[in-house]
Each structure stands twice: as structure tokens, then as C-alpha cells.
Amino acid sequence: MEVPFVDLSRAHAAVRSKLHDAAVRVIDSCTYIGGEEVRGFERDLAEWLGVAEAVGTGCATFGLFAAVRSLGIGPGDEVLTTVHTAIATAEAISLSGARVVFCDIDPQTFNMDPEDLRDRITERSKAVVVVHLYGQPADLDGVMEIARESGLKVIEDCAQALGARYKGRYVGTLGDVGVFSFFPSKPLGGFGDGGAVIARDTGLLKWIRMFSNHGREEKYVHQFEGVNSRLDAIQAALLRVCLPHLEEWNRLRREAAHAYSERLSAIDEVQVPAELPGTEPVYHVYCIVVPDRDDLRRYLKERGVSTGIHYPAPLNLQPAYAHLGQGRGHFPRAEYACGHMLSLPLFPGITSVEIRYVCDCIADYFGRG
Numbered sequence: 001m002e003v004p005f006v007d008l009s010r011a012h013a014a015v016r017s018k019l020h021d022a023a024v025r026v027i028d029s030c031t032y033i034g035g036e037e038v039r040g041f042e043r044d045l046a047e048w049l050g051v052a053e054a055v056g057t058g059c060a061t062f063g064l065f066a067a068v069r070s071l072g073i074g075p076g077d078e079v080l081t082t083v084h085t086a087i088a089t090a091e092a093i094s095l096s097g098a099r100v101v102f103c104d105i106d107p108q109t110f111n112m113d114p115e116d117l118r119d120r121i122t123e124r125s126k127a128v129v130v131v132h133l134y135g136q137p138a139d140l141d142g143v144m145e146i147a148r149e150s151g152l153k154v155i156e157d158c159a160q161a162l163g164a165r166y167k168g169r170y171v172g173t174l175g176d177v178g179v180f181s182f183f184p185s186k187p188l189g190g191f192g193d194g195g196a197v198i199a200r201d202t203g204l205l206k207w208i209r210m211f212s213n214h215g216r217e218e219k220y221v222h223q224f225e226g227v228n229s230r231l232d233a234i235q236a237a238l239l240r241v242c243l244p245h246l247e248e249w250n251r252l253r254r255e256a257a258h259a260y261s262e263r264l265s266a267i268d269e270v271q272v273p274a275e276l277p278g279t280e281p282v283y284h285v286y287c288i289v290v291p292d293r294d295d296l297r298r299y300l301k302e303r304g305v306s307t308g309i310h311y312p313a314p315l316n317l318q319p320a321y322a323h324l325g326q327g328r329g330h331f332p333r334a335e336y337a338c339g340h341m342l343s344l345p346l347f348p349g350i351t352s353v354e355i356r357y358v359c360d361c362i363a364d365y366f367g368r369g
């Protein structure tokens with residue numbers, strides 16, 4: 001049997017004709033930048049999240065950068081984040097001119113460890129970017145309490161976590177700013193790049209909207225220098241078709257993850273993802289930790305199962321951060337996780353037969369077939 005790591009076509013099957021109609025509608029409208037499709041999606045997303053407003057952006061990397069800049073953060077400042085994340089999180093900080101300060105992870109949730117965060121705060125610290133990696137809500141109570149004590153702003157990187165809940169509330173709505181990605185494999189995947197930002201302070205959001213559009217509200221009146229990072233009309237129209245299905249797609253992701261965990265937690269050598277009490281993850285990625293990840297990966301590939309690695313190295317070990325001088329040994333928990341994690345196939349529409357097959361292969365590998 002062949003089990004793909006991700007198959008987007010299965011979720012799309014239910015909306016295929018609506019997607020085609022929406023694409024044709026935008027093409028025929030000749031409005032490709034801004035316009036009613038973008039405003040409509042921003043309204044739909046804000047309503048879905050229960051917030052007043054959302055701003056569409058060209059991608060979440062820009063959204064995070066704009067979030068950092070909107071808080072007045074720049075050279076001489078420090079922003080803390082997890083060392084175990086996509087480089088986009090850290091790039092957004094460095095691009096602002098601030099110094100990125102990495103924190104180690106909680107080995108059970110793979111998210112930022114609030115105690116490690118506390119230890120790394122200095123008088124230069126201005127904000128924390130908390131990442132809900134793999135769609136698992138981070139320990140927000142822990143992070144927010146420390147942030148409050150130290151006067152830090154909180155940016156939630158929800159690139160992988162649209163629809164995940166923390167104590168009944170959507171992640172992204174609890175910090176000062178929340179940022180989402182519509183990269184195709186994300187919970188709400190678009191058909192190219194895209195992102196969105198929400199914020200507690202509508203003034204910040206107004207600034208982010210202008211920053212994403214050359215510092216202007218009106219054509220040819222630029223209040224300040226910005227960039228061009230807007231959500232395209234065609235992406236917005238397609239995302240509007242998908243958004244009403246997100247809750248169901250996230251439910252299917254959770255169901256698949258729980259089916260894996262139920263079976264795999266019986267194998268001593270396999271660590272399955274832990275869920276913090278009061279959280280409802282969306283499992284953008286389902287990662288297990290095993291003694292020899294590369295060998296298991298090879299074994300599964302030989303049996304037709306595609307897997308992924310998220311991520312092969314924590315950011316301190318990436319050449320881009322060599323200048324920080326934090327080589328191997330600085331973040332032992334993240335370094336261990338990156339060397340031992342394997343992401344299993346998971347996407348809306350994966351069948352129970354496929355999940356059972358993957359689990360059977362893993363059980364066989366460990367001699368528990």
C-alpha cells in the first residue's frame with residue numbers, strides 16, 4: 001500500500017466545483033488586487049475567529065515581521081521565541097533589527113518552555129513570539145504570566161494552528177497579535193502563499209494594513225514607507241470557499257491523530273504527542289519521537305509510507321544563526337527532538353485503513369506485529 005504524507009486533493013474534492021467557480025469569478029471581475037473578495041474573506045475570517053477585524057497579507061512571514069514592527073520593536077531590542085520552529089518565526093524578528101533570543105522546548109509538547117523563557121529575559125526584552133507548533137497550543141497561561149510580569153508583548157505565531165483552541169478560545173485571540181498562514185498544507189490551506197493578522201489593538205492592525213500596502217490608505221498618499229505584501233483576490237476568493245469547512249477538516253485531523261496515538265502509545269519505544277489539559281490541537285503535523293528516526297523512516301519508505309521531518313535541526317544549528325555562537329548543546333531538548341522526530345501521514349481524508357497500515361508497519365518494526 002502507498003500512503004502519501006499529504007494529499008490535498010482529498011479535502012478539496014468536496015469543494016472542487018465551488019473553487020473553480022470562485023476562480024472564474026475573480027478572473028472575470030478583472031479585480032486582482034484588493035477589492036470585495038479580499039474584504040469579504042477578511043470579514044469571514046474575523047467573524048469565524050470572533051474578533052473585530054482581520055488583515056490579509058501575502059504570507060505569515062510578513063505578518064510576523066509586521067507584528068514585530070507594529071509594536072515599535074527594532075535595533076537594540078530583544079525578542080524571545082522557541083528554537084524549534086520554522087525559520088520564518090526568527091526571520092521576522094531579525095528583519096526588524098531586533099535580536100532573536102532562542103528558548104528551549106518542553107519535550108512533551110515540543111513548544112516553548114515557559115521556565116526557559118523566564119531565564120532568558122533581560123532589560124532589553126520587548127516581546128515574545130509564542131509558536132503553536134504542529135497545531136498544538138503552547139502553554140499560553142505560563143507564557144502570558146511571565147510576559148505580563150516582565151512587560152513583554154505577546155505575538156502568537158499560529159501559522160500551523162488556525163482553529164486550535166486554548167481553554168475554549170482560538171489561539172491567536174489571546175495575545176497582543178495573532179498571525180496565520182495559508183500555505184497550502186496548513187489547516188486552512190490556500191492555493192499559493194497567503195496569511196492574515198489579527199490584533200487586540202485596532203490601531204496596530206490599521207498600521208499593519210498600511211505597512212502591507214506601501215504605507216498608504218489612499219492611492220498615492222504614503223504616510224510612511226511600507227512593503228507590498230497583500231493577500232491576492234484570487235486567494236481570498238478560494239479561501240472563502242474553504243473556510244466553512246475548516247472546523248470539519250480540523251476535526252478529521254484530530255480524529256486521525258487520536259487514532260495514531262491510541263495504537264502507538266502501546267509501543268514503549270514510541271513517544272506520541274501530548275495534549276496540554278484544556279487544549280484542542282489541530283495537528284497540522286503529527287510527530288512521534290523514536291530511538292532511531294532515520295532507520296524507521298527508511299523502513300516505512302520501503303513499505304510505501306511517506307513521512308516528514310519537522311525539523312531536521314533547531315534554529316541554533318542552522319548556518320543562518322551561527323553568528324549567535326549557540327552551537328550543539330545549547331538547547332538540548334530541541335536538539336534531541338530534532339534528531340528523533342518523525343512526522344507521520346496526516347491530512348483531512350486520510351482513511352482508517354491507511355492509519356492502521358502505518359501503525360502496523362511501526363508495530364512490525366518494533367517487533368510488536
Ligand SMILES: Cc1ncc(COP(=O)(O)O)c(C=O)c1O
Nearest residue numbers: 059060061086088089159181183
Ligand atoms: C511556525 C511557522 N511560522 C511562520 C511560517 C511562515 O508562513 P508563510 O509560509 O505563510 O510565510 C510558517 C510556515 O511554514 C510556520 O510553520
